[in-house]
Amino acid sequence: MTPFPDLLLEPLVRAALAEDLGPWGDVTTRAVIPAGTTCRARLAAREAGVVSGMQVAALAFRLVDPALRVSLHRPDGSRCIAGEVLMEIEGDAAAILSAERVALNFAGRLSGIATLTAGFVAETAGTATRITCTRKTTPGLRIVEKLAVLHGGGFSHRFGLSDAMLIKDNHIAAAGGIRPALAAARAAASHMMRIEIEVDRLDQLAEVLDQGGADVVLLDNMDTATLTEAVRMVAGRLVTEASGNMGLSRIAEVAATGVDYISSGALTHSARTLDLGLDF
Structure with missing residues (x-):
């Protein structure tokens, strides 16, 4: 299906990021990761299911740092197997770490709903x-x-x-x-x-x-x-x-x-x- 406009999803993701970052931001990452450190991260499935929340997860990374490069390997609505890479994110390590939990919370929760729904649909x-x-x-x-x-x-x-x-x-x-x-x-x-x-x-x-x-x-x-x-x-x-x-x-x-x-x-x-x- 055609993705929803980010405009409709952005307020939810901004609120989740603001909740997680709090008034002082990611103090651990700021203390531990040298400025300018870059890396590549892989968001992967640890079990089989139906993917959802990839658009929302990508938005979380981009809102923290628009310069991050997000590559989607499994779109929303597709099936995945255990160990499969769903998304890769490349760029500033601090930005990836600061967005990680919000992105995973959305993607895990929504993929769980999609997977359960697919089980119901199969029974019909x-x-x-x-x-x-x-x-x-x-x-x-x-x-x-x-x-x-x-x-x-x-x-x-x-x-x-x-x-x-x-x-x-x-x-x-x-x-x-x-x-x-x-x-x-x-x-x-x-x-x-x-x-x-x-x-x-x-x-x-x-x-x-x-x-x-x-x-x-x-x-x-x-x-x-x-x-x-x-x-x-x-x-x-x-x-x-x-x-x-x-x-x-x-x-x-x-x-x-x-x-x-x-x-x-x-x-x-x-x-x-x-x-x-x-x-x-």
Whole structure:
């Protein structure tokens, strides 16, 4: 996929660098490394996975020193094996050392998300079901974590509260029921706004289908047999999304029900960091 403009990612990387460098900068490097020392460093994978965060890592090095030469060997979205060099950085040794941890933190975290997502996607093979992430992201890092899901072959749910309507159980309770909630949402939505509504029982789904007004129905915390019946009831009239308790071991059987999407917060909140390292 086409890289995002650095303009959108730079504020996150600047904040991380400022947090790490603190008010006095890298005191160890300044004390130990003679001024003008140059070197070549290799950022490598210590285990196999799907690469993400290379654009962000490269940006971290360039923000510390624009003169650093960054060579990318494995782009975001590609697979890597253990020991494979993903990126080389050449130039001022102090600058490389000062950016190292921020670059590795981003790249390891995002590659972990991409790798877990790819595992979920693999479980949907032979079906039309798509894997999508949620808003259960690290505060402040949503854009890069959702990018990592895309690098792993998944899709993004709404980015935030403003780009789509999702009527959840608490909205329904506060609005007085499914019918008034859907009617109010449809009256307020522009022609560009999609409406999704959450149900966890088949009688609620029947009410949604009878009322009309929704574009997508979120089938929440249903067992596989109930999901199968729900997809049959919808019969293509709405986009279907299964959510709740969607661990890796369950994805294949849920995809076999015919749901259009499976959403899982685990993609971003429970991914293990991929082990990467940087050596001179």
